[in-house]
Amino acid sequence: MGPVKKIDISKYLVVGPENTKGRPVATIIKDAVNAGFTCIQIRSKVASAKELIGLTRHAAEAIEEAGKSQEVALLVNDRLDIVLAARKQGIKVDGIHVGQTDIPVNVCREYLGEDSIVGLSARADELFEYIKTEDVSQLDYFGVGPLRETQTKPDCGLGKDGKVITRSLADIAKISEISSIPVVVGGGVKLADIPSLAQTGVDGFFVVSAVTEADNPKQEATNLVKAWNSYKSRKRQLTKQLTPPN
Numbered sequence: 001m002g003p004v005k006k007i008d009i010s011k012y013l014v015v016g017p018e019n020t021k022g023r024p025v026a027t028i029i030k031d032a033v034n035a036g037f038t039c040i041q042i043r044s045k046v047a048s049a050k051e052l053i054g055l056t057r058h059a060a061e062a063i064e065e066a067g068k069s070q071e072v073a074l075l076v077n078d079r080l081d082i083v084l085a086a087r088k089q090g091i092k093v094d095g096i097h098v099g100q101t102d103i104p105v106n107v108c109r110e111y112l113g114e115d116s117i118v119g120l121s122a123r124a125d126e127l128f129e130y131i132k133t134e135d136v137s138q139l140d141y142f143g144v145g146p147l148r149e150t151q152t153k154p155d156c157g158l159g160k161d162g163k164v165i166t167r168s169l170a171d172i173a174k175i176s177e178i179s180s181i182p183v184v185v186g187g188g189v190k191l192a193d194i195p196s197l198a199q200t201g202v203d204g205f206f207v208v209s210a211v212t213e214a215d216n217p218k219q220e221a222t223n224l225v226k227a228w229n230s231y232k233s234r235k236r237q238l239t240k241q242l243t244p245p246n
């Protein structure tokens with residue numbers, strides 16, 4: 001089975017063993033996928049290569065058991081070697097997410113091929129410049145953040161002065177407007193943020209702790225999915241009502 005053909009980053013879970021309060025990563029992924037999450041990223045800064053391959057395998061199995069291997073993309077954070085090793089072992093992994101200081105996008109693309117998904121994150125201030133000056137044709141989406149400072153990734157948005165630069169909803173709306181590829185926003189995102197984030201026009205949200213640290217991850221994932229989908233379907237209805245007849 002080949003990679004997911006069309007990526008849906010609207011409801012995106014990032015997860016590793018350091019985020020789950022000791023619960024199995026695969027169980028949290030299963031809960032999220034069954035609740036309607038559309039994209040999963042394995043991200044661990046502590047797991048060994050062998051553990052990362054195992055986590056990727058279990059994630060792919062969880063997605064398959066939910067019957068969603070052709071809709072829900074499975075990505076690995078940072079580690080091109082893990083994506084390649086996992087694929088060599090027959091694990092269905094759809095691509096990679098890298099940041100500005102990680103393996104360059106063109107190298108990921110060269111090794112993973114045209115059909116794979118390659119996502120890139122950048123600080124929003126740098127992203128404005130990036131979108132204007134760089135060739136984004138090798139990329140499938142941008143990851144942007146943080147909306148708020150977050151303990152999950154304390155270095156996210158860290159400026160030269162050591163202070164965290166968070167993104168305003170206006171910045172996010174602007175990025176979404178000028179980007180020619182989909183944009184997903186994360187970093188400190190909680191249920192209450194979903195309506196205002198959806199209104200910026202971005203293509204999706206990503207979360208770690210909102211789901212992985214919840215007492216009931218399945219319920220929290222369901223709440224997030226419902227909040228996003230209800231805004232989006234209301235917007236569709238409104239567009240339909242407001243479009244004048246020919």
Ligand SMILES: Cc1ncc(COP(=O)(O)OP(=O)(O)O)c(N)n1
Pocket residue numbers: 012014041043077078097098099100102119120121122142143144153184186206
């Ligand atoms: C969807 C998504 N967006 C942003 C990031 C952050 O990536 P990066 O800046 O490379 O930082 P690390 O995650 O590697 O600490 C992401 N992982 N996913």
Ligand SMILES: Cc1ncsc1CCOP(=O)(O)O
Pocket residue numbers: 014145146150151152153156186187188189206207208209210
């Ligand atoms: C911004 C960011 N980028 C990758 S992980 C992460 C932190 C998101 O964590 P949380 O959803 O727990 O705030």
Ligand SMILES: [Mg+2]
Pocket residue numbers: 077078097098099102
């Ligand atoms: Mg990275």
